[in-house]
Amino acid sequence: MPRCQRTFYRLREGGRVAESGATRWVCPHCPDAEMYETVQGGDLQGYADLAYAFCADGFGPPRDAHRPTLLLLGLHPECAYEPEERRYDIYLQRGSDPWQQRLQIGHEMFHRTCSWGRVFHWSHEMLACMVSVRLLHRHGLPEYARIIEQNWLRDADKLSLAAMQATDLWATSCYPPGFYGRAYAVGVALTEAVGWDRLRPLARRFCPYGAPDVDGWLAGLPPAVRARARAVLSGTGGPGVQ
Numbered sequence: 001m002p003r004c005q006r007t008f009y010r011l012r013e014g015g016r017v018a019e020s021g022a023t024r025w026v027c028p029h030c031p032d033a034e035m036y037e038t039v040q041g042g043d044l045q046g047y048a049d050l051a052y053a054f055c056a057d058g059f060g061p062p063r064d065a066h067r068p069t070l071l072l073l074g075l076h077p078e079c080a081y082e083p084e085e086r087r088y089d090i091y092l093q094r095g096s097d098p099w100q101q102r103l104q105i106g107h108e109m110f111h112r113t114c115s116w117g118r119v120f121h122w123s124h125e126m127l128a129c130m131v132s133v134r135l136l137h138r139h140g141l142p143e144y145a146r147i148i149e150q151n152w153l154r155d156a157d158k159l160s161l162a163a164m165q166a167t168d169l170w171a172t173s174c175y176p177p178g179f180y181g182r183a184y185a186v187g188v189a190l191t192e193a194v195g196w197d198r199l200r201p202l203a204r205r206f207c208p209y210g211a212p213d214v215d216g217w218l219a220g221l222p223p224a225v226r227a228r229a230r231a232v233l234s235g236t237g238g239p240g241v242q
Contacts (some may be wrong), residue, residue, distance in 0.1 A: 002036050002089055003082075004029050005075040011036060039071035039092065044101055048090070051106050051135055055113035058131075059203045062113045069112055077104040081117035088112045099136075099144045106132030114203040120169035121212045126183040127203050130191070133184075153188070155181030161235045186232065193228035194221060 001010045004027045011025040017037070024037045039045060048071055056062070067086055074091035081088055090108045092101050110128040111117060129152065136145035158178025164186070167176060190199050198221060205217040214233070218226055 001025075001085075002070070002072055002074075002091075003080070004034075004036075005078060005091060006030055006034075034075060035073075035094070036091075037073045037094075039073060043098070044092075044105065045071060047102050047135075047139065048105050048109060050139060051109035051131075052113065054106075054135055054138070055110050055131060058200055059110075059114050062116065064116070069109075071105075077108055079108040079111040079115070079117045088117060099141060102136065102139075102141065103132050103144075103148060106135040110203075119210070119212065122164055122167065122169070122183055122186075123202055123212045123214055125169070125175075125180065126187040126190075127199075129180055129184040130187040130199075149184070152181040152184040156185040157181075161186065161233075165233075189232045190229060193232050194225050198225065 001012070001014075002025060003010055006027075007029045009029045012028055014023040014025040014036075016022075017024050020040055022038045022040045024035055027034050027036070048069070052069070056065070067081075067088055069088040069090060072089055072091050073094040076091065076093050078091040079088060080091070090105065090112060092104050092108075096104065107128040110131040111119075111124065114127070115124045133145050133148055136142065136148070155178045159176055159182045161182060163176065164179060164182040167179060169175070187199075201220070202212065202214065202217045205213045205220075207213045207216070218229055218233075221229060
């Protein structure tokens with residue numbers, strides 16, 4: 001069973017939607033009685049398959065590639081691992097238009113592939129934003145991708161680099177204004193500084209206790225490239241990074 005995204009309680013037995021064949025749940029735990037619903041086949045599932053293939057090819061297959069992934073409509077975008085079902089649930093925000101849903105799929109599929117639903121760190125949010133935009137460009141939505149890029153780069157001014165890096169993503173369910181914009185701006189600056197192929201390994205670099213190892217990633221770069229990356233991450237180099 002999926003969970004209520006507000007209370008994290010499991011939803012009760014769902015019912016079949018006759019016209020679509022989807023399964024729908026009404027949350028019994030919240031006064032709003034919000035609905036959750038499976039996304040059945042069609043274009044969105046096809047896009048999710050493309051997103052998975054892109055992430056597995058670009059970052060390496062996940063160690064649990066055999067685990068199924070379920071697409072759901074819910075309260076907000078999220079990737080969650082359900083240990084009892086041994087399954088990943090990717091929630092899309094109900095009411096989003098098809099383009100927004102594709103942006104959400106790209107972002108959350110990165111988390112399914114590289115974060116396993118349990119890594120919460122600015123570097124993974126940065127890479128998830130980069131992946132979601134790259135997928136839009138690759139699969140026929142370049143104009144929408146450019147709108148998202150422009151919006152994010154404009155929003156970056158709402159949050160400093162230091163504040164983004166200091167945000168405890170485990171402790172908050174609502175990221176501060178400008179977080180995604182600043183993360184994307186850092187990703188753009190790092191891509192210019194080191195190249196996408198050198199940036200991608202950051203997704204798989206972890207400390208012994210499981211957190212992303214940014215310092216270890218930096219140490220593996222050639223000296224001149226490392227200096228450019230450090231300048232970006234210290235706020236002294238790269239457009240829009242302060």
